[in-house]
Amino acid sequence: MRMLKRAAFYxxxxxxxxxxVFPFYYAIVTSLKSGTELFQASLWPQSFSLANYRNVLxxxxxxxxxxxxxxxxxxxxxxxxxxxxTAAYALARIRFRGRSGLMLAILSVSMxxxxxxxxxxxxxxxxxxxxxSLLALILSYMIFTLPFTVWVLTTFVHxxxxxxxxxxxxxxxxxxxxxxxxxxxxxxxxxxxxxxLAFITAWxxxxxxxTFTSTNMQRTVPVAIALLSGNSQFEIPWGNIMxxxxxxxxxxxxxxxxxxxxIVSGLTAGGVNG
Amino acid sequence: xxxxxxxxxxxxxxxxxxxxxxxGWPFLRTVYYSFTDASLADLDxxxxxxxxxxxxxxxxxxxxxxxxxxxxxxxxxxAVWNTVRFAVVSVACETVLGMIxxxxxxxxxxxxxIVRAAILIPWAIPTIVSAKMWQWMLNDQFGIINVVLLNLGxxxxxxxxxxxxxxxxxxxxxVDIWKTTPFMALLILAALQMLPREILExxxxxxxxxxxxxxxxTLPLIRPAVMVAVIFRALDALRIFDLIYVLTPNNVQTKSMxxxxxxxxxxxxxxxxxxxxxxxxxLIIGLLTIxxxxxxxxxxxxxx
Numbered sequence: 059m060r061m062l063k064r065a066a067f068y069x070x071x072x073x074x075x076x077x078x079v080f081p082f083y084y085a086i087v088t089s090l091k092s093g094t095e096l097f098q099a100s101l102w103p104q105s106f107s108l109a110n111y112r113n114v115l116x117x118x119x120x121x122x123x124x125x126x127x128x129x130x131x132x133x134x135x136x137x138x139x140x141x142x143x144t145a146a147y148a149l150a151r152i153r154f155r156g157r158s159g160l161m162l163a164i165l166s167v168s169m170x171x172x173x174x175x176x177x178x179x180x181x182x183x184x185x186x187x188x189x190x191s192l193l194a195l196i197l198s199y200m201i202f203t204l205p206f207t208v209w210v211l212t213t214f215v216h217x218x219x220x221x222x223x224x225x226x227x228x229x230x231x232x233x234x235x236x237x238x239x240x241x242x243x244x245x246x247x248x249x250x251x252x253x254x255l256a257f258i259t260a261w262x263x264x265x266x267x268x269t270f271t272s273t274n275m276q277r278t279v280p281v282a283i284a285l286l287s288g289n290s291q292f293e294i295p296w297g298n299i300m301x302x303x304x305x306x307x308x309x310x311x312x313x314x315x316x317x318x319x320x321i322v323s324g325l326t327a328g329g330v331n332g
Numbered sequence: 333x334x335x336x337x338x339x340x341x342x343x344x345x346x347x348x349x350x351x352x353x354x355x356g357w358p359f360l361r362t363v364y365y366s367f368t369d370a371s372l373a374d375l376d377x378x379x380x381x382x383x384x385x386x387x388x389x390x391x392x393x394x395x396x397x398x399x400x401x402x403x404x405x406x407x408x409x410x411a412v413w414n415t416v417r418f419a420v421v422s423v424a425c426e427t428v429l430g431m432i433x434x435x436x437x438x439x440x441x442x443x444x445x446i447v448r449a450a451i452l453i454p455w456a457i458p459t460i461v462s463a464k465m466w467q468w469m470l471n472d473q474f475g476i477i478n479v480v481l482l483n484l485g486x487x488x489x490x491x492x493x494x495x496x497x498x499x500x501x502x503x504x505x506x507v508d509i510w511k512t513t514p515f516m517a518l519l520i521l522a523a524l525q526m527l528p529r530e531i532l533e534x535x536x537x538x539x540x541x542x543x544x545x546x547x548x549x550t551l552p553l554i555r556p557a558v559m560v561a562v563i564f565r566a567l568d569a570l571r572i573f574d575l576i577y578v579l580t581p582n583n584v585q586t587k588s589m590x591x592x593x594x595x596x597x598x599x600x601x602x603x604x605x606x607x608x609x610x611x612x613x614x615l616i617i618g619l620l621t622i623x624x625x626x627x628x629x630x631x632x633x634x635x636x
Contacts, residue, residue: 067436071443074433075450081510082453084476085465099476141346148343152336160344167355169564171571173590174614177365177597177607178358181375201354208347233339262458264574265590269598280460284578296468303461314456315449322448325515326522 082307089300096297110301119274120302123282127306130192130278131260134199135253138207142252143245146211147237151223161212168205172265175201183270194270195278199263203256210255210324214248215241251324254317258310279306359614365607372603385608402608410584411592412616418501418588419569422508427562429509430516435546437517438524455514463578466507470494500580508575512568516561523557524550559628563621570617589613 088096092107114120148154149161179198188194218241226236267278274282283302286295314321366385370378387401402408437448454462469477470493478490493503527550535545573590580586593613597606 067439067441070432070436071441071447074436075447077510078450078453078514081462081465081469082457084469085461088468097474099474099479141350144343145347148340152340154337154340164351167351169567170355170359171567171590171613171617173571173573173593174362174610175355175358176362176594177603177610178361179354180597181361181365182353182358184375198354200350204347204350204354233336233343237343258456262460264460264577265594268577269594280458280574283464284460296471296474299464300468303464307457307461310456310458311453314452318449318452321452322518322522325518 082311085300085307086304088296089304092297110297111305113295114298114301114305119277120279120282122275123277123279124306126192126277127261127279130195130199131257133192133196134203134260135257137196138200138203138256139211139249139253141204142207142211143242143249144237145208146215147233147241149208149212150215161209164205164208168202168209170201172201176265176269179266180269189270190272190276192276195263195267198266198270199260202263203260206259207252207256210252211245211248214245214252218244247320251317251320254313255321255324258314261306261310362607363611365604366611368604368607370604370607372598372601375603378604381604385605386612402605402612407584407587408592408609408612411587411589414501414586415570415572415588415590416620418504418508418572418586419566422505422512422569423562423565425505425509426513426516426565427558429513430520430561431558433513433517434520434524437521451514451517453514454511455518457511459511459574460578462507462511463575466503466510467494467579470503470506494580495583497583497585500583500585504576504579504586507579508569508572511575512565516565519561520554520558523554527553563624563628566624567617567621570620571613589616 084101087101087103089110090103090106090108092105092109095104149157179201183189183194183197186197188197222240222244223236226240231239262280263278264280264284267281268284271277271281277285279302283299283306286299286302365375365378367380367382368378369381369384383401385401387399387403390398390400392398433451437444437451457465469475472478472490472492472495475493477493478487481487482490491499493499531549531553532545535549540548571590572588573594576583576586576588576591589609590613593606593609595606596602596609600606
């Protein structure tokens, strides 16, 4: 009986791992196939071919799209963290009226259906002449990265011991000194985790990137992959699509596996964002 | 003390300013546009039309009465129904499956780290990429899923998963559940690991079966955490856009509220009508959230 239970448990674990990993494995396998082999549903490529990767990276603007994604996500993370640190300090350490209301508002903005701001954002972006530029994306992505960053950093600051700050106040340090000299050095791990999570969300964003850019050269990777098409309307270049998909996903998967523990703690602290 | 409060607001100003520019003001403008007849080509040439985008009555000279507007648009209500149904089914499945995965990961066994790493993979994959990956696996001609099902004798003709009316929603559900169950599992696992071991030990000493322990002890204790995880997931599911846009494009069976709003805004040149849809979408999600919080007696303790 006990043996049976153990066997069932391991079978369950095996099923979980298989279901989680197989689709990505199959994408990698497909990306390494070429020609007619693509259309045979085999679990192993007969001939390893990097042709799909060569196509994606040399024909068309995919490299440019990668650079765009890097610029946008990097800028969004940097700005969010910069603004987020001081806000998090104020929210976690200073008691003032309206504080919990403000926290609730920040949470609501991060769970806000982004479509509800789409029309108004479009108006602003056109008025600022930012349409079809990376700046339009950097600006609009603040709507989800900033509240998320502030929320997670606030829970982190909250958990830092109060004594450190009290000592600094007794020494006559002002709030700016406290944040930049005392909290900042302690917060590197939190900043790394939050930054990584915000980076992943920005990297994956689709709705704004689709709406606020119109040419291939300005697109980010998710939009480029979604719109990747073949020579004719009916010929979908599955090999290229899978190669592009694997190219943008492998760095993410590696990062996530390296920072596993931190990410899990960041996710549960934030509770936000699928 | 006064000075500290002033510092607090000073420190908060940049964040408040940015959020006002990218969220508050755009949302108000969306609501405003929903009361106009603006078109994408020329946003400035607009007139105030009141509630016409939502509901209007037109009396023809012949005496016939026509109703128009979002509130009587069957395509819109179809999108609302699609979205709500999708959200309920996907979140329910994700909660049950997430619970199973979390309970499994909460046990001690060799190789636990590997399993946890494995379930993080679907979470790490961009939604668009997972949509494309599954579109390929679900491909009617060459997809591995049809091939496997055919070989096992479970189906006798290939199924056009993402295109046919009967299966498009199922395809969307499969991909969404695959992608977001890990998130659910991790949140539930975190709650499980906070449980005091002693309580479970005592229950075991009292002779309770594992089944009883789960229903009587574990579940009531982690219920608050699960309720919070459910609402985060539900809010995410209710605004779904990218997965459906890529996996089942132009399909009435899966068109969500967000897709309806965006296509009116930017593809059909009905900017004002799309704004009205966005506004209504916001109201619907807001009302559902408030109802859920009331019914579930949820509490967010501010700041923690």
